[in-house]
Amino acid sequence: MQTSLSLYNPDNLTEQELVDRFVIRKKEFEKIFKDIKSSEMKYPEQHYIIEAQRGYGKTTLLKRIYFEIKRDKQLKTRLIPIILPEEQYNIRKLFKLWEVVAQHLEGESDEFIGLYDEMNKYSHKDDYEDICFEILEKKLKEKNKKLILLIDNIEDILKKFKIYEQQKLREILLTSAEIRVIGASSEVLGFTVDYNKPFYDFFKQIKLKGLNEEETREFLEKLGEISENNKINKILTSNNGKIEALRRLTNGVPRIIILIFDIFMEDGYRSTFKELETLIDRVTPLYKCKMDNLSPVQQEIVDIIALSWEAITTKEISKKIRMQSKEVSAQLNLLEKNQIINKIPVNEKNYMYQIKEPFFNIWYLMRFGGEKEKAKVQGIVSFLETWCNRKQLEEKEIKYMDKLKAKELYEYSLDEYEQVNLFFKFASNTDEYNKSINEYFIFLMAKKQYNYLLKLFNESEFNLKDKFKPIYYSLMYFMKNQNEKFEIEYRKVGEELVGTVEEIIEEVKNVEQRYNVNN
Amino acid sequence: MKITTGQAARGENFFKRPILINKLWRKIDSSSSIIISAPRRVGKTSLMRYIEDNAKGNYYVVYVITESVYNENKYYREIVKAILNCDSIKKRDKVINSIKDVAKNIFKSIDEVGIDTVKFSRNIEFNYYEKFIEIMRTIDLEGHKLIIMIDEFAQTIENIKQEEGTLHAVHLLQSNRSLRQNSDINSKFQFIYTGSISLEGIARRMDASKFINDLDILKVTPLSDAEGKSLVYELLKGLDFTMDGETIDYLLNEIKWLIPFYIQLAMDKIQDIYDEENLTHIYNKSVDIAIKRMIEENNKFSSWHERLKVYKNNDYKFIMEVLNIIAIKETKNITYNEIYDLAVKYNLEETYKELLNTLIDDGYINKDEGKKIYTFTSPILRIWWCKKIAN
Numbered sequence: 001m002q003t004s005l006s007l008y009n010p011d012n013l014t015e016q017e018l019v020d021r022f023v024i025r026k027k028e029f030e031k032i033f034k035d036i037k038s039s040e041m042k043y044p045e046q047h048y049i050i051e052a053q054r055g056y057g058k059t060t061l062l063k064r065i066y067f068e069i070k071r072d073k074q075l076k077t078r079l080i081p082i083i084l085p086e087e088q089y090n091i092r093k094l095f096k097l098w099e100v101v102a103q104h105l106e107g108e109s110d111e112f113i114g115l116y117d118e119m120n121k122y123s124h125k126d127d128y129e130d131i132c133f134e135i136l137e138k139k140l141k142e143k144n145k146k147l148i149l150l151i152d153n154i155e156d157i158l159k160k161f162k163i164y165e166q167q168k169l170r171e172i173l174l175t176s177a178e179i180r181v182i183g184a185s186s187e188v189l190g191f192t193v194d195y196n197k198p199f200y201d202f203f204k205q206i207k208l209k210g211l212n213e214e215e216t217r218e219f220l221e222k223l224g225e226i227s228e229n230n231k232i233n234k235i236l237t238s239n240n241g242k243i244e245a246l247r248r249l250t251n252g253v254p255r256i257i258i259l260i261f262d263i264f265m266e267d268g269y270r271s272t273f274k275e276l277e278t279l280i281d282r283v284t285p286l287y288k289c290k291m292d293n294l295s296p297v298q299q300e301i302v303d304i305i306a307l308s309w310e311a312i313t314t315k316e317i318s319k320k321i322r323m324q325s326k327e328v329s330a331q332l333n334l335l336e337k338n339q340i341i342n343k344i345p346v347n348e349k350n351y352m353y354q355i356k357e358p359f360f361n362i363w364y365l366m367r368f369g370g371e372k373e374k375a376k377v378q379g380i381v382s383f384l385e386t387w388c389n390r391k392q393l394e395e396k397e398i399k400y401m402d403k404l405k406a407k408e409l410y411e412y413s414l415d416e417y418e419q420v421n422l423f424f425k426f427a428s429n430t431d432e433y434n435k436s437i438n439e440y441f442i443f444l445m446a447k448k449q450y451n452y453l454l455k456l457f458n459e460s461e462f463n464l465k466d467k468f469k470p471i472y473y474s475l476m477y478f479m480k481n482q483n484e485k486f487e488i489e490y491r492k493v494g495e496e497l498v499g500t501v502e503e504i505i506e507e508v509k510n511v512e513q514r515y516n517v518n519n
Numbered sequence: 520m521k522i523t524t525g526q527a528a529r530g531e532n533f534f535k536r537p538i539l540i541n542k543l544w545r546k547i548d549s550s551s552s553i554i555i556s557a558p559r560r561v562g563k564t565s566l567m568r569y570i571e572d573n574a575k576g577n578y579y580v581v582y583v584i585t586e587s588v589y590n591e592n593k594y595y596r597e598i599v600k601a602i603l604n605c606d607s608i609k610k611r612d613k614v615i616n617s618i619k620d621v622a623k624n625i626f627k628s629i630d631e632v633g634i635d636t637v638k639f640s641r642n643i644e645f646n647y648y649e650k651f652i653e654i655m656r657t658i659d660l661e662g663h664k665l666i667i668m669i670d671e672f673a674q675t676i677e678n679i680k681q682e683e684g685t686l687h688a689v690h691l692l693q694s695n696r697s698l699r700q701n702s703d704i705n706s707k708f709q710f711i712y713t714g715s716i717s718l719e720g721i722a723r724r725m726d727a728s729k730f731i732n733d734l735d736i737l738k739v740t741p742l743s744d745a746e747g748k749s750l751v752y753e754l755l756k757g758l759d760f761t762m763d764g765e766t767i768d769y770l771l772n773e774i775k776w777l778i779p780f781y782i783q784l785a786m787d788k789i790q791d792i793y794d795e796e797n798l799t800h801i802y803n804k805s806v807d808i809a810i811k812r813m814i815e816e817n818n819k820f821s822s823w824h825e826r827l828k829v830y831k832n833n834d835y836k837f838i839m840e841v842l843n844i845i846a847i848k849e850t851k852n853i854t855y856n857e858i859y860d861l862a863v864k865y866n867l868e869e870t871y872k873e874l875l876n877t878l879i880d881d882g883y884i885n886k887d888e889g890k891k892i893y894t895f896t897s898p899i900l901r902i903w904w905c906k907k908i909a910n
Contacts, residue, residue, distance in 0.1 A: 027794050035521070043529035167587030174527065175584060202525050
């Protein structure tokens with residue numbers, strides 16, 4: 001099936017298309033480009049690394065910079081950009097990097113023709129890599145050009161270099177004013193965060209985050225424009241909550257937003273949960289590959305962490321997998337290093353682990369979880385949809401819940417546990433009252449009835465924790481100073497819910513202020 | 520002035536500190552060789568490059584970085600190469616001719632001698648220590664003196680120690696000292712050493728401090744409040760948002776230990792907030808977020824923990840406990856008495872003072888002689904330590 005991914009794949013686009021379709025990452029682009037433009041490169045300049053996971057728009061951003069330098073009349077007289085695409089399998093040694101750079105320069109401008117041959121004359125010398133760079137630097141000086149070297153997946157190149165080659169490259173980048181590197185990387189580079197490695201702290205990092213609500217909207221509108229389908233505009237007006245719920249669940253990853261766009265463009269109305277199920281099918285090849293790359297033990301560990309959804313300790317994992325903590329720890333370290341899981345400290349010695357990419361976790365729950373796990377996802381989906389739609393939702397609460405909105409309620413005694421229990425029994429099989437329940441919970445927190453609310457959450461028959469997870473984490477936020485275990489619970493909040501939990505906390509504070517409930 | 524967080528700040532991006540610069544020139548004028556000593560990120564390399572870019576008339580300056588050097592001969596080879604290609608010398612016809620003659624005589628097998636084209640063949644491996652002496656003996660510097668600045672010198676020592684063992688590493692310290700004390704040639708050059716790991720620390724650990732005790736030490740201190748403020752004003756000139764005096768004071772007070780890097784990093788985070796929210800004026804709230812991000816987002820601080828791993832066994836345990844106590848305790852300090860008690864606990868009564876001195880040299884802690892207490896140099900570092908390490 002032809003998907004919009006191909007319409008947006010930077011490798012398939014002409015220069016003009018790429019520039020026209022560049023609607024996300026504009027701030028990051030402007031930041032880097034402004035710096036390039038205002039840098040004389042009289043002295044060695046600050047080098048950059050654009051850091052984000054796959055699908056966040058790194059390659060497009062690098063290409064945008066490349067094209068803009070070439071389009072800028074003033075810049076192109078003094079700068080020459082070259083871009084090394086992904087998969088530079090042949091660059092294993094520092095000298096090879098300079099050779100490849102020479103070949104690209106020759107392709108970029110006639111002025112540099114012969115550069116590679118000139119280097120190659122010295123290939124028998126022991127210090128060939130030094131000579132290569134000296135020749136390159138000399139040529140750049142001679143032609144009065146400064147090199148902007150854009151390297152996609154820079155980590156693949158740097159990690160193949162021996163430590164002395166990394167040190168040498170750092171020396172060059174620290175001392176040569178002829179070259180400036182802008183790399184892109186999908187890994188947190190071990191050697192940029194490890195103090196013992198040469199590139200520690202060396203690059204200025206530009207981290208690409210998931211798209212926010214506004215950026216997602218703009219991006220979807222652009223996709224509608226490109227595919228000449230204005231259906232998306234109607235959906236953006238009528239189904240804002242649905243889009244926002246999906247955005248939060250997928251962390252606003254641009255590549256996944258494109259898949260969401262495709263699903264929206266298909267005919268027929270589907271619930272948000274159904275849309276999510278379709279999306280899960282579409283991302284399966286990507287995530288399946290991620291699982292297949294793990295060893296059997298690692299797959300088993302990831303299974304336990306993913307199905308738990310919440311952060312889980314080494315001890316809990318060991319128990320489930322029936323392996324010694326030591327062995328599990330070693331595997332966990334590897335998984336963390338490979339960016340599959342996150343480590344969250346519990347105390348000085350112990351950690352909890354969580355799947356790093358929230359949508360991967362949701363995919364796993366939906367593909368491999370039982371009914372219980374799927375219900376958990378469904379709970380979050382309907383919570384987020386209600387929450388994101390809260391302003392537009394019609395008021396449909398039953399009379400009892402209506403009363404909750406009035407300030408008078410807060411003069412009520414809350415000693416009504418029986419009555420509230422009765423309501424939850426009634427409401428537990430429907431999402432109809434979610435908005436009112438949310439409000440009620442927020443009011444309870446505003447009134448500092450934390451333990452009362454916790455008691456409700458602990459009533460297992462209502463499954464409130466599964467359905468109102470973000471409220472539960474907000475409660476943990478307010479209770480975290482009461483007991484360490486609440487603090488630990490609060491730390492378990494997944495990345496996909498962080499923004500929502502922050503909004504709820506903010507809302508609680510607003511309600512408290514608005515109704516002055518605690519006076 | 521632009522925010523610079525990964526590269527040495529040069530040209531108009533270098534924040535000038537006249538008192539410090541004059542102090543360094545005075546030390547240079549007194550003919551000593553010097554260690555520029557300061558914890559990471561205080562601006563040592565930037566200071567050296569400023570001296571190089573703005574050398575006084577009677578000096579030639581050569582800058583060499585020897586981070587990727589793993590043996591002594593290669594170390595001297597890099598220095599010789601740098602001298603033969605030195606930019607400031609290249610401007611002087613007479614001297615460059617003298618260098619060409621010297622090089623031709625000394626390196627019979629040199630490929631070419633000339634600007635930018637000094638290449639050595641490795642087919643014949645010279646003793647570059649001897650060559651350095653020969654060059655210095657014969658070169659006519661027209662009454663100028665050559666300042667040879669060696670960056671990452673301690674890293675080179677560490678490299679050699681790892682590759683060839685402590686004896687060889689100590690030998691490089693010895694041979695450097697011999698050159699400095701060689702009265703035939705030492706009137707023509709001076710060394711300035713610096714680097715991101717402490718030379719004093721590594722020499723101490725190899726029991727070789729005596730080979731560097733002739734060096735004059737320039738301690739690069741953090742910025743004063745006034746300097747910090749003026750750095751922020753300089754940075755603001757190149758930025759699209761404004762900050763009033765009160766907010767700047769608030770920022771500096773939060774950072775407290777005013778090394779240029781922390782200020783630059785905080786301003787970088789503030790710029791991110793400006794980019795995200797289009798705030799044209801920055802107030803305390805954004806400063807708080809920026810500081811929080813500095814601690815949360817960056818791995819900039821993990822190095823403070825990582826580099827302590829060179830200490831082993833009880834030394835490591837002692838250091839960690841001292842730092843953890845300062846980080847966690849309500850008073851945010853540790854007293855001399857408490858420290859001595861810990862030293863007893865770890866059987867380090869004889870050596871604990873050395874460990875404390877290294878922590879001070881490397882910028883972890885400050886000593887308050889009057890109150891007889893130690894505190895973290897920077898509240899930001901303390902908060903980070905408390906959050907990520909001690910808890």
